[in-house]
Amino acid sequence: xxxxxxxxxxxxxxxxxxxxxxxxxxxxxxxxxxxxxxxxxxxxxxxxxxxxxxxxxxxxxxxxxxxxxxxxxxxxxxxxxxxxxxxxxxxxxxxxxxxxxxxxxxxxxxxxxxxxxxxxxxxxxxxxxxxxxxxxxxxxxxxxxxxxxxxxxxxxxxxxxxxxxxxxxxxxxxxxxxxxxxxx
Numbered sequence: 001x002x003x004x005x006x007x008x009x010x011x012x013x014x015x016x017x018x019x020x021x022x023x024x025x026x027x028x029x030x031x032x033x034x035x036x037x038x039x040x041x042x043x044x045x046x047x048x049x050x051x052x053x054x055x056x057x058x059x060x061x062x063x064x065x066x067x068x069x070x071x072x073x074x075x076x077x078x079x080x081x082x083x084x085x086x087x088x089x090x091x092x093x094x095x096x097x098x099x100x101x102x103x104x105x106x107x108x109x110x111x112x113x114x115x116x117x118x119x120x121x122x123x124x125x126x127x128x129x130x131x132x133x134x135x136x137x138x139x140x141x142x143x144x145x146x147x148x149x150x151x152x153x154x155x156x157x158x159x160x161x162x163x164x165x166x167x168x169x170x171x172x173x174x175x176x177x178x179x180x181x182x183x184x
Contacts, residue, residue, distance in 0.1 A: 033143040039073035044135045046161065048153035052126075053137060056087065057114035058148050063100035068146055070097070073139050080113065080134035080150050082124050087113040089136055089148060113148060126152050 044050070060068075067073075074093040081088060089111050096104045115123075126132055131154075138149040156164075 034141070036141040037138060038068050038071060038141065038146075039075050039139045041075040041078070041135065041137050043076065044137055044151065044153065046156075046164075048133070048135060048151070048155055049160075050135075050137070050151040050153050051132065053149050053151040054115070054119060054123075055142075056148050056150050058089065058139075058146050059112040059114065060094075060146060061103075061105045063097040063103065063105050064094045065146060066100065067094050067097040068139070068141075075136060075139065078136050080136055082120060082127070082134075085117070085120065087115055087120055087123070087134075087150075089113055089150075092136065092139070092148075113150065123150075123152065130154070 072095045074095075076091075076093070078089060078091040078093070081090065091108055092111060093108050094105070095107050123134065127134060132152050133155070135151050135153045136148050137151045140147055140149070
């Protein structure tokens, strides 16, 4: 038994309470697996309407996983495409792991995404019919596995981007004025 303040609880209860205090530091839960986001493609949300997204595994070398665990990844100008019935992500920059020896990887190599055949066929039909594109939105750890969230996207026109910016600024102004009222 551990005595904490006024309460008396078992050591297991105490450990459970202590882990709940630091909940901000713990990653989110998704399907029973811990999620730790490594990189987010914020430019994609600005340049594209995201119609659908799906989770895919990715084939990586050991030094790439080590580099991702250190939090190093850049998603600028990366995209995905389907070639010979397989899905590939292009221009996903994972820098070389410094502690790796001569067995290091190429930072911007083509990486294979792991999806079921039905999922690839469904994405291929969407991309061919409607003129949509596949953009990686996020790279994250789901448990011990590295996953990529791939979005089916349609490019925004310039006026769409302006409208989004106006809406965002209007929402900020409203929140700012509401917070000023609360202070009085």
